[in-house]
Amino acid sequence: xxxxxxxxxxxxxxxxxxxxxxxxxxxxxxxxxxxxxxxxxxxxxxxxxxxxxxxxxxxxxxxxxxxxxxxxxxxxxxxxxxxxxxxxxxxxxxxxxxxxxxxxxxxxxxxxxxxxxxxxxxxxxxxxxxxxxxxxxxxxxxxxxxxxxxxxxxxxxxxxxxxxxxxxxxxxxxxxxxxxxxxxxxxxxxxxxxxxxxxxxxxxxxxxxxxxxxxxxxxxxxxxxxxxxxxxxxxxxxxxxxx
Amino acid sequence: xxxxxxxxxxxxxxxxxxxxxxxxxxxxxxxxxxxxxxxxxxxxxxxxxxxxxxxxxxxxxxxxxxxxxxxxxxxxxxxxxxxxxxxxxxxxxxxxxxxxxxxxxxxxxxxxxxxxxxxxxxxxxxxxxxxxxxxxxxxxxxxxxxxxxxxxxxxxxxxxxxxxxxxxxxxxxxxxxxxxxxxxxxxxxxxxxxxxxxxxxxxxxxxxxxxxxxxxxxxxxxxxxxxxxxxxxxxxxxxxxxxxxxxxxxxxxxxxxxxxxxxxxxxxxxxxxxxxxxxxxxxxxxxxxxxxx
Numbered sequence: 001x002x003x004x005x006x007x008x009x010x011x012x013x014x015x016x017x018x019x020x021x022x023x024x025x026x027x028x029x030x031x032x033x034x035x036x037x038x039x040x041x042x043x044x045x046x047x048x049x050x051x052x053x054x055x056x057x058x059x060x061x062x063x064x065x066x067x068x069x070x071x072x073x074x075x076x077x078x079x080x081x082x083x084x085x086x087x088x089x090x091x092x093x094x095x096x097x098x099x100x101x102x103x104x105x106x107x108x109x110x111x112x113x114x115x116x117x118x119x120x121x122x123x124x125x126x127x128x129x130x131x132x133x134x135x136x137x138x139x140x141x142x143x144x145x146x147x148x149x150x151x152x153x154x155x156x157x158x159x160x161x162x163x164x165x166x167x168x169x170x171x172x173x174x175x176x177x178x179x180x181x182x183x184x185x186x187x188x189x190x191x192x193x194x195x196x197x198x199x200x201x202x203x204x205x206x207x208x209x210x211x212x213x214x215x216x217x218x219x220x221x222x223x224x225x226x227x228x229x230x231x232x233x234x235x236x237x238x239x240x241x242x243x
Numbered sequence: 244x245x246x247x248x249x250x251x252x253x254x255x256x257x258x259x260x261x262x263x264x265x266x267x268x269x270x271x272x273x274x275x276x277x278x279x280x281x282x283x284x285x286x287x288x289x290x291x292x293x294x295x296x297x298x299x300x301x302x303x304x305x306x307x308x309x310x311x312x313x314x315x316x317x318x319x320x321x322x323x324x325x326x327x328x329x330x331x332x333x334x335x336x337x338x339x340x341x342x343x344x345x346x347x348x349x350x351x352x353x354x355x356x357x358x359x360x361x362x363x364x365x366x367x368x369x370x371x372x373x374x375x376x377x378x379x380x381x382x383x384x385x386x387x388x389x390x391x392x393x394x395x396x397x398x399x400x401x402x403x404x405x406x407x408x409x410x411x412x413x414x415x416x417x418x419x420x421x422x423x424x425x426x427x428x429x430x431x432x433x434x435x436x437x438x439x440x441x442x443x444x445x446x447x448x449x450x451x452x453x454x455x456x457x458x459x460x461x462x463x464x465x466x467x468x469x470x471x472x473x474x475x476x477x478x479x480x481x482x483x484x485x486x487x488x489x490x491x492x493x494x495x496x497x498x499x500x501x502x503x504x505x506x507x508x509x510x511x512x513x514x515x516x517x518x519x520x521x522x523x524x525x526x527x528x529x530x531x532x533x534x535x536x
């Protein structure tokens with residue numbers, strides 16, 4: 001397998017505070033990779049950095065042959081790297097349909113937009129029913145579906161999701177993870193930040209653990225699920241007695 | 244007090260309001276998308292007026308026809324101002340951005356005003372077209388062709404802007420950037436390009452208002468600040484962030500000013516406008532014409 005996204009030695013800061021320290025990780029083509037870690041570990045910063053909303057102080061972000069850290073965000077989107085940001089960030093005053101149309105803004109996506117739209121409506125029938133509704137009048141779950149639908153409209157090669165399950169009812173979370181799995185099965189590379197570490201580790205082929213801005217662990221999803229330290233820190237297991 | 248007086252006042256209020264509306268849509272567009280207050284907006288109204296005036300004096304071109312020159316001229320000036328001045332401000336965040344935009348655009352106001360005075364002198368100018376005195380008389384209500392023309396063009400411009408923003412991709416990119424600039428970037432929109440085009444579009448709208456002012460009132464280098472203030476009142480009435488709502492809000496202000504000028508006292512014209520401004524801020528601070536209310 002070839003490395004699709006390759007991050008090498010990235011340092012980044014917000015103002016005077018350094019949030020990422022020498023972070024290196026990679027995502028192979030067709031893979032689903034999870035990123036877990038406590039709040040404030042720098043997960044969102046890393047996602048924003050890959051998407052081009054935030055520039056690193058040093059280090060590199062390569063996508064195939066392109067140096068993403070040198071490019072503005074819209075150029076990164078053109079290359080098929082699409083982020084579903086934390087908190088969804090919909091265009092609240094615009095309709096569901098307008099949000100989806102804007103997801104297909106790049107030329108490549110715009111040419112295919114009618115076909116992609118059908119597909120999004122198949123995945124999320126509720127969006128088809130609510131086309132004319134303003135995005136900010138929908139429920140949290142519907143908004144998350146719209147955020148993912150908007151990202152799909154951009155024809156992602158690498159789909160990044162920052163906390164897609166945050167604040168949603170368990171049933172909706174299941175539904176959303178099914179769609180993410182389906183996208184991955186259809187060949188979209190997925191990079192997923194999740195506070196629901198169990199879910200992320202169950203689904204992902206591999207995962208990285210980020211703590212205080214550093215990568216402190218990595219492994220296959222199933223492997224990390226069985227790891228004692230991970231179980232204690234992220235899955236809510238008490239340390240086994242007598243150990 | 245006759246019904247004719249009332250209708251006549253109402254109609255003239257509509258005419259004036261149409262100009263307010265067009266001027267205010269330009270300011271609202273820049274405020275809503277770039278999130279900065281361009282105090283120099285009125286100066287763009289003034290400069291647009293001068294372009295119209297000079298094209299009329301030099302070639303005798305009808306001001307409604309010469310819009311085809313005036314609009315592109317100010318659009319290009321808008322592009323230049325964005326590249327040279329405003330792009331440095333638009334990168335700033337939050338409070339720093341709004342403070343700097345106020346300072347810089349106020350400075351630019353002084354520069355443009357003095358430049359206009361130096362180039363065009365302080366003399367008051369206006370365009371007297373051949374049909375200036377003519378008009379329709381509908382049941383005793385006079386509608387001069389020039390005034391009628393400004394209102395029709397204002398309506399057409401509003402409809403065209405509405406179509407552009409809601410139905411075309413470049414327009415939707417502007418609305419998306421106004422809603423959430425980072426989300427717009429994540430959709431693949433080059434927001435700095437959007438900022439540049441939006442600012443130029445704002446300048447183009449100002450130039451249309453400037454042409455109207457030159458046709459129906461008079462033009463001098465010092466009129467800018469008045470138009471900035473009118474446009475500011477209108478966008479607060481409409482609700483900041485409501486771009487197209489600025490047009491009905493402009494009409495409302497024009498009508499209210501006209502009625503109070505006739506039925507209370509001419510000297511209270513401005514006062515009543517400002518009283519409404521304050522009332523709206525107290526009672527409905529989100530504005531009268533907000534779309535996502």
